Amino acid sequence: MTAFFQSTLGAPYALAWFLSTIIGILVIALPLMLAVAMIIYADRKIWAAMALRRGPNVVGPFGLLQSFADGAKVFLQETIIPTAANRVLFLIAPIITFTVALMAWAVVPFDVGVVLANINVGLLYILAISSLGVYGVVLAGWASNSKYPFYSAIRASAQMISYEVSIGFILISVVLWAGSFNLTTIVESQKGYYGFINGNGFNPLLFPMAIMFLISALAETARAPFDLTEAESELVAGYQTEYSSMAFALYWLGEYANVILMCALNAILFWGGYLPPFDWAPLYYVPGIIWLFAKILFFFFVFSWVKATVPRYRYDQLMRLGWKIFLPVSLFWVFLVSGFLMLTRYGGAQ
Amino acid sequence: MIHVFAFYLFACVVIASGAMTIFARNPVHSVLWLILAFFNAAGLMVLLGAEFIAMLLVIVYVGAVAVLFLFVVMMLDIDFAELRAGFVAYLPFGAIMAIILLMEIILGVGIWQAGPIQFAQRAAPAAADVPNIQAIGALLYTRYIFLFEAAGIVLLVAMIGAIVLTHRARGGVRGQNIAKQNQRRPQDAVRNINQPVGQGVEL
Numbered sequence: 001m002t003a004f005f006q007s008t009l010g011a012p013y014a015l016a017w018f019l020s021t022i023i024g025i026l027v028i029a030l031p032l033m034l035a036v037a038m039i040i041y042a043d044r045k046i047w048a049a050m051a052l053r054r055g056p057n058v059v060g061p062f063g064l065l066q067s068f069a070d071g072a073k074v075f076l077q078e079t080i081i082p083t084a085a086n087r088v089l090f091l092i093a094p095i096i097t098f099t100v101a102l103m104a105w106a107v108v109p110f111d112v113g114v115v116l117a118n119i120n121v122g123l124l125y126i127l128a129i130s131s132l133g134v135y136g137v138v139l140a141g142w143a144s145n146s147k148y149p150f151y152s153a154i155r156a157s158a159q160m161i162s163y164e165v166s167i168g169f170i171l172i173s174v175v176l177w178a179g180s181f182n183l184t185t186i187v188e189s190q191k192g193y194y195g196f197i198n199g200n201g202f203n204p205l206l207f208p209m210a211i212m213f214l215i216s217a218l219a220e221t222a223r224a225p226f227d228l229t230e231a232e233s234e235l236v237a238g239y240q241t242e243y244s245s246m247a248f249a250l251y252w253l254g255e256y257a258n259v260i261l262m263c264a265l266n267a268i269l270f271w272g273g274y275l276p277p278f279d280w281a282p283l284y285y286v287p288g289i290i291w292l293f294a295k296i297l298f299f300f301f302v303f304s305w306v307k308a309t310v311p312r313y314r315y316d317q318l319m320r321l322g323w324k325i326f327l328p329v330s331l332f333w334v335f336l337v338s339g340f341l342m343l344t345r346y347g348g349a350q
Numbered sequence: 351m352i353h354v355f356a357f358y359l360f361a362c363v364v365i366a367s368g369a370m371t372i373f374a375r376n377p378v379h380s381v382l383w384l385i386l387a388f389f390n391a392a393g394l395m396v397l398l399g400a401e402f403i404a405m406l407l408v409i410v411y412v413g414a415v416a417v418l419f420l421f422v423v424m425m426l427d428i429d430f431a432e433l434r435a436g437f438v439a440y441l442p443f444g445a446i447m448a449i450i451l452l453m454e455i456i457l458g459v460g461i462w463q464a465g466p467i468q469f470a471q472r473a474a475p476a477a478a479d480v481p482n483i484q485a486i487g488a489l490l491y492t493r494y495i496f497l498f499e500a501a502g503i504v505l506l507v508a509m510i511g512a513i514v515l516t517h518r519a520r521g522g523v524r525g526q527n528i529a530k531q532n533q534r535r536p537q538d539a540v541r542n543i544n545q546p547v548g549q550g551v552e553l
């Protein structure tokens with residue numbers, strides 16, 4: 001797009017780059033907000049269907065406009081800041097959560113070459129950005145100056161750090177296989193397993209990692225059954241207890257944007273991203289972005305399905321799963337994958 | 351031009367937030383300023399073309415170390431006035447430390463610029479077309495492999511040492527045996543009885 005601005009409109013390079021980047025950001029962020037609104041609706045509908053309820057069905061046809069009605073309601077509410085709260089941090093915290101959830105999308109490839117920033121440390125960038133997400137929660141808990149949010153913040157930080165460790169190892173094994181941190185290269189490296197199927201998940205060596213990544217993603221985004229940070233029976237509404245109006249809405253949007261991001265990462269790292277599921281020429285006529293969205297929606301359905309059916313973990317069980325099971329298994333898997341590659345691809349122990 | 355602007359922006363924010371780390375009255379604010387400093391230092395690394403180091407800086411320092419700082423500081427009930435009480439007494443000591451660090455930086459830069467010896471000692475600089483993950487990997491796993499592994503062992507020993515020193519065996523703790531819990535079936539725990547009227551329940 002930079003070239004377009006330069007050649008057609010005669011803009012200097014710096015201006016052309018600036019404009020095309022801004023447009024790129026808007027093209028990703030605005031549909032993402034729309035997607036978040038619709039996916040909240042989808043979440044509630046799926047959840048309702050599994051509980052034999054109707055779910056939202058009043059606003060608009062089939063209740064499709066429910067999220068927008070909620071958004072308008074929240075927007076018109078008064079922002080209440082508790083007198084004992086730390087004002088600045090109290091307001092910065094939801095902004096951090098929301099911004100961080102949007103930032104990570106910069107490196108997600110939607111098709112061959114359709115990516116805002118095709119950097120060669122793409123996966124590390126995502127890890128770095130998602131490790132910032134914990135600050136939104138921790139600061140909310142501390143700045144609210146209230147008991148339940150504080151408990152929730154402590155739980156959240158411990159939970160996110162624990163699962164980030166195993167996510168890191170899982171990503172390393174994928175990176176070893178692909179030989180690159182660039183997300184586009186990782187997607188391209190998944191082409192043609194057994195000559196006809198696309199996706200690291202079909203690789204028996206990486207399939208267990210795909211399952212563990214899905215579970216870790218649930219824990220990382222604090223979705224059910226790991227939603228201990230907002231466990232309403234114990235902590236009222238967790239770190240969001242003192243929030244109202246747009247500050248609350250930012251948490252909501254940020255959380256769901258994060259969930260979609262994790263679904264996208266699942267699709268990109270293990271199930272071929274924008275590639276069609278089968279390595280068959282006619283399937284490549286369908287634009288890659290449609291395959292990616294289909295995979296994202298599928299994983300979102302899995303997330304909702306888990307939310308509707310699995311009971312909440314106890315906190316000690318959560319920690320045990322993270323540190324005593326996922327960490328050793330994923331660490332062992334890094335050895336396994338690198339050993340396998342050493343013996344097969346890189347010419348053995350010479 | 352934008353390079354220069356970005357450099358001065360990041361550099362100024364690093365220095366300002368470093369100063370605010372010291373001057374902030376609230377320890378939690380201090381940690382947050384420190385995080386801002388880390389983040390902008392990562393920005394400086396990106397400008398240098400060291401994107402791998404930049405990302406590691408964010409992942410390790412912002413994502414892990416600073417979270418632990420914040421965690422500890424949030425839960426401590428620190429009276430900062432008390433901490434500041436000894437400020438004047440420790441000032442000469444702090445000044446000496448600062449001067450030593452400054453001298454070392456000046457010496458380091460001086461050595462770098464002077465003397466032809468450094469090119470023989472230094473590994474060849476990476477070519478511009480090699481991504482710096484590959485460049486670092488190639489150097490770390492070939493030329494410096496033993497130092498790298500030695501560093502790993504030192505860290506491992508330090509970690510085990512810290513655990514051993516702080517671990518205290520407490521008696522009377524009833525741990526959970528998860529495998530045993532999972533093996534437990536309803537028939538082990540529940541008994542159906544046909545209770546006759548007028549008799550007590552046998553437990």
